[in-house]
Structure formats: C-alpha cells, structure tokens
Amino acid sequence: MSFSxxxxxxxxxxxxQDRLQRVYEEVRRAAGEPGYRLxxxxxxxxxxxxxAAVLTQIATDIDKTGKGNLLFFADEETIEHIGSLYGxxxxxxxxxYALTTMRYTLSVSRTVRTIIPKGYRTTPDNKVFFATSSxxxxxAGEMHGDVEAExxxxxxAGMGFxxxxxxxxxxxxxxxxxxxxxxxxxxxxxxxDIEAYRARLQLLPESFSVAGPDGAxxxxxxxxxxxxxxxxxxxxxxxxxxxxxxxxxxxxxxxxIFYRALFNYFRESGTGPGNVNITVLMKDGLLPSQEVKxxxxxxxxxxxxxxxxxxxxxxxxxxxxxxxxxRYWIRTEDATKAQSIIDxxxxxxxxxxxxxxxxxxxxxxxxxxxxxxxxCGIKWAVIEEPSPTNLDPWQVGILSxxxxxxxxxxxxx
Numbered sequence: 001m002s003f004s005x006x007x008x009x010x011x012x013x014x015x016x017q018d019r020l021q022r023v024y025e026e027v028r029r030a031a032g033e034p035g036y037r038l039x040x041x042x043x044x045x046x047x048x049x050x051x052a053a054v055l056t057q058i059a060t061d062i063d064k065t066g067k068g069n070l071l072f073f074a075d076e077e078t079i080e081h082i083g084s085l086y087g088x089x090x091x092x093x094x095x096x097y098a099l100t101t102m103r104y105t106l107s108v109s110r111t112v113r114t115i116i117p118k119g120y121r122t123t124p125d126n127k128v129f130f131a132t133s134s135x136x137x138x139x140a141g142e143m144h145g146d147v148e149a150e151x152x153x154x155x156x157a158g159m160g161f162x163x164x165x166x167x168x169x170x171x172x173x174x175x176x177x178x179x180x181x182x183x184x185x186x187x188x189x190x191x192x193d194i195e196a197y198r199a200r201l202q203l204l205p206e207s208f209s210v211a212g213p214d215g216a217x218x219x220x221x222x223x224x225x226x227x228x229x230x231x232x233x234x235x236x237x238x239x240x241x242x243x244x245x246x247x248x249x250x251x252x253x254x255x256x257i258f259y260r261a262l263f264n265y266f267r268e269s270g271t272g273p274g275n276v277n278i279t280v281l282m283k284d285g286l287l288p289s290q291e292v293k294x295x296x297x298x299x300x301x302x303x304x305x306x307x308x309x310x311x312x313x314x315x316x317x318x319x320x321x322x323x324x325x326x327r328y329w330i331r332t333e334d335a336t337k338a339q340s341i342i343d344x345x346x347x348x349x350x351x352x353x354x355x356x357x358x359x360x361x362x363x364x365x366x367x368x369x370x371x372x373x374x375x376c377g378i379k380w381a382v383i384e385e386p387s388p389t390n391l392d393p394w395q396v397g398i399l400s401x402x403x404x405x406x407x408x409x410x411x412x413x
Contacts, residue, residue, distance in 0.1 A: 006073075008066030009059040016059065017052035024048065071201055076194060083197070086204055092197050093226035098151040098158025098188025099291035100130060100166065100181040105144040107177035114138040114145075114175055121170035122149065122179045128157050130166055130181070148291060149181070151188060159188040186282075186289030189227030196222075196229055196283075212276065212307040217300065221278055224299040225292055230281040232360045232393040275311045279394040285357025287317055287396075318395045322356075322364050322386035324349065324403035329379045332410045337377075342407055344376035349403050356397040364389040364397045379411055 010016060021038055028036040038045055067073035074082055083090035104116055120132045130149040138145035149166075151158025167180040192200075200222045206215025218231040280288050280296055288296075293314045299305070300312050328345065330338050352369045356362060364386050373381045391397065 006067065006070075007063060009062045011056060011060045011063055013052055013056040016055050017048060020048045020052055020055075021045070071198060074198070079194060079197060079201070083201055083204075086201075089207060089223070090201065090204060093192035093223065095154035095191050096187055096189045096225050096227065097154050098130075098156075098161075098185040099133075099289070100149055100158075100161070100185045101146055101183045101291070102130065102132065102149040102166070102179055103144050103146050103182045104136065104138070104179045105177050106138060106142075106175050108175065109141055109143060110138075110175060111140050113140055116145070116147070116173060116176065119171075120173070120179075121152070122166050122181075123168045123170055124161055124166045126168065128153060128161075129170060130158065146182065148294075151185070154188075155190050156188055158185050161185040183289060183291070186286075187225055187227060187292045187295065189225060189283065192226040196226070207305075210307060212310050216305075217276060217278055217312075220299055220302075220305050221280055221296050224280075224295040225282075227282045227286075227292070228280045228288070228296075229283050229358065230360050232279045234277050234393055236275055236277050274309050275313065277313050277315050277394070279315045279317050279360060281317055281358075281360050281396060285354070285396065285398065287319070288314075315394060317360060318392070319398040320364065320389065320391055320395050321398055321400035322389065323400055324353075324369075324405065325385040326369075326373070326381055326383045326403075326405045327408050328373060328381040328405070329408050329411045330377075331379045332412050334377060335410055338410070341377045345373060345378065345405060345407070348372040348376050349405050353399050353403070356399070360396050361391050361393040362397060363391050379413070 024044065025036055025038055068075060068078035069082075071079070071082055080092050083092060102122060104120075106114060114137070116132065116136045116138070118132055118135050120136075121129050123129045129152045131152055133148045133150050136145045136147040161181065162184050163182050164180050166185075167178065169176070169179050200219060203215050203219040203222070206213055207219040209216050214233045217233040221231045221233075222228050278296065278300070280292070282288055282292070293316075296314045297312065300314075306312055330341055334341065349372075352372050355368070356364060366383050366386050366388060369386070370381055370383055373383075386397075389397070
C-alpha cells in the first residue's frame with residue numbers, strides 16, 4: 001500500500017447511502033417482511049439520503065483527523081503539533097534575516113585604530129536597513145575593513161541586493177567616508193514552508209544519535225537556515241599520494257611523529273577518516289553564500305551536535321551546466337488548441353528547469369523532460385540537449401543560457 005492509498009474511513013457518499021439501504025432492508029426482512037426491498041421513490045430513501053450526507057461529513061472528518069496524525073499527510077494545522085513531540089528541535093523554523101558583508105572605507109589613513117561599533121546601519125533605499133553584526137576594528141594605516149551585516153527586517157525583505165546596492169550610511173561616524181556591501185544579500189527566508197518542514201521532521205529521529213550519521217548532519221544543517229531545501233553529507237576519500245608527500249619531511253622511524261603527522265594531515269587536508277563534507281542547497285536552486293555556510297558551520301560545531309573527533313567542512317555545491325535545445329510538433333487535429341499546447345510546453349520547460357536544480361545529486365535527465373513535453377499534448381519531440389549526465393551527490397544541474405524549444409508546426413497523426 002502506498003501512502004496515498006491510506007484511508008481511515010469510507011468517505012464516498014454513494015457507498016454510505018447504499019450501505020444504509022442494505023442495513024434497512026435486512027432489518028425489515030428480519031422483522032417479518034421476507035423479500036422486502038426499498039422502492040426508489042420510497043420516502044424512507046429520502047431519510048437515508050439525509051443521513052448519508054451527515055455520515056459522509058463525519059467520516060470525512062474522521063479520515064482527515066487520522067491522516068493529520070501522520071507526518072506524510074499532516075497539514076498546516078497539525079504538522080507543528082507533530083514537531084512539538086520532539087521538543088525544541090522539532091519547532092518550525094521562523095523567518096531568517098538576510099546577510100551580507102559590508103566594507104567600510106575611511107576618508108584618510110589614520111595612525112590609530114578606527115572602531116566601528118556593532119549595529120552600525122546602512123540602507124539601499126531608506127526602507128530596508130542592514131546593521132553590523134559585530135564590532136569592526138580597522139588597523140592603523142589601513143583604509144578599509146569588512147564585517148558581516150544583518151538585515152533588521154526578517155524574511156525576504158533584505159534579499160535581491162547586489163554588491164554596491166547597500167551604500168547609504170544611516171549612522172555616520174568620524175573618518176568613515178563610505179560603506180557598501182561587497183557580497184550579494186543571502187540567507188533571508190520566510191517561515192519554513194510545510195514541505196521543507198515535513199522533510200526535516202522525517203530526518204529528525206536521526207538527530208538523537210551522537211555518532212554522526214548522515215541523517216543527523218543533514219537534519220542539523222537544515223536547521224541553520226529556513227532557506228536550505230536540500231543537504232548532502234559524505235566522507236571524502238583518502239588521498240594516499242598527497243599523504244606521502246606530507247610525510248616526506250617527517251620520516252617514519254618515530255611512531256609518535258608518524259601518528260601525529262597522520263592526525264594533522266586528516267585535519268588539514270580534509271580527507272580521510274574523521275572528515276565530514278556537507279553541501280547545502282538553497283530554495284529555488286540557489287547556491288549558498290559564505291554567510292549561510294558560516295551559519296551551517298556554527299550550527300554543526302555545537303558540542304551537542306558534532307562528535308568530538310569529526311572535522312566538519314561545508315562545501316559549495318558544484319554547478320553542472322546543461323543546455324536545452326528541443327523541437328516539437330502538434331497534431332493537425334489539435335490545431336484549434338495549438339496555442340494552449342504551446343503555452344503548456346513553456347510551463348513544462350520551466351517545470352523541468354526547477355525540478356533539475358531543486359535537489360543535489362539529481363542526474364540531468366532528458367527522459368523526464370521528454371515526459372513533461374508529451375504530457376502537454378504534443379505529437380512528438382526531438383530533444384538535442386540536454387544529454388543524460390550522472391551527477392555526484394554534491395553537484396547540481398544548472399541551466400546555461402536560455403532554453404531553445406521550437407515549435408516546428410502541425411503534422412497528421
């Protein structure tokens with residue numbers, strides 16, 4: 001049985017009415033009326049129809065309540081109650097604040113340190129404001145310093161600003177000539193949507209392990225930012241050649257030196273036992289910024305989360321570019337609805353692009369693209385690009401350029 005087939009009670013009004021009729025007829029026959037059957041126009045049938053309507057609504061409520069207790073079916077009203085069974089770690093993630101890196105430039109070179117306090121604000125439009133997350137000290141002789149800044153409004157309000165957009169200083173300090181962001185804003189997200197929350201709750205039992213399983217790292221990485229929609233965790237392979245080069249200056253006559261060198265190599269190279277690589281993907285297939293990766297590292301570095309002997313590395317997803325080049329034909333008998341089909345093809349292309357970039361490690365699959373096109377009602381399609389491509393767990397398929405999907409005309413069946 002698949003999850004979608006699960007049903008706690010019968011909700012078909014016709015079947016409920018038929019059951020009422022059968023029970024009523026059996027009672028009448030048992031009461032001394034052999035062969036009794038309810039006539040189609042019998043007033044008793046109207047009573048049964050009214051009863052069936054009420055019972056159908058009750059059965060529907062029972063079915064909805066039963067399913068609502070299960071994670072797969074839980075809706076907005078019930079899913080947070082399921083999460084509450086796990087305490088704080090089961091809470092739904094609230095809105096997050098957009099982050100960026102600000103660069104503050106002095107008007108003159110100074111012989112003493114320049115201190116810019118935490119909370120120093122800058123704005124792109126006098127509507128959205130970013131405040132420095134920590135104190136920044138610009139050393140004597142230096143002309144600028146960089147610091148992380150956080151939007152003062154949660155959610156998507158602080159997103160969409162490119163480097164240089166946030167450049168109007170609100171809090172003016174002596175010797176500070178200008179301030180501007182040097183990275184795009186990132187990490188801002190609305191409250192965790194229900195499907196992301198559902199996926200995270202499914203991983204939550206893994207988080208109780210202190211041995212560092214894949215699922216635990218995946219769960220905790222998702223809690224770092226509600227904009228994270230997918231994670232992949234893996235242990236990098238050991239690089240024997242590089243280790244040999246690393247050992248060369250040490251020699252191997254001293255056992256203590258050998259094992260100390262081995263430990264240092266594992267830690268510094270990021271390969272071999274004890275190293276854990278984690279890649280995260282943001283909503284809409286966006287790659288994480290350094291600020292978001294810092295959030296993930298901070299979350300995973302908690303001593304209650306990371307096993308003491310693990311070295312955790314947050315890696316960028318590796319984009320694998322592909323192109324879309326396709327041609328398609330529509331049946332002649334469908335000429336009157338050709339424009340509707342053409343519009344559907346455009347939506348199918350967008351759907352494929354979103355599907356391809358929504359999950360890490362998802363192979364670039366032209367067969368699925370072909371299926372989406374055929375579901376639009378076309379006669380056939382010729383797909384030149386993309387070609388089938390296997391991706392590693394840390395890779396993601398990203399469209400290069402604009403899709404070229406050409407309608408070639410009408411053809412007979």
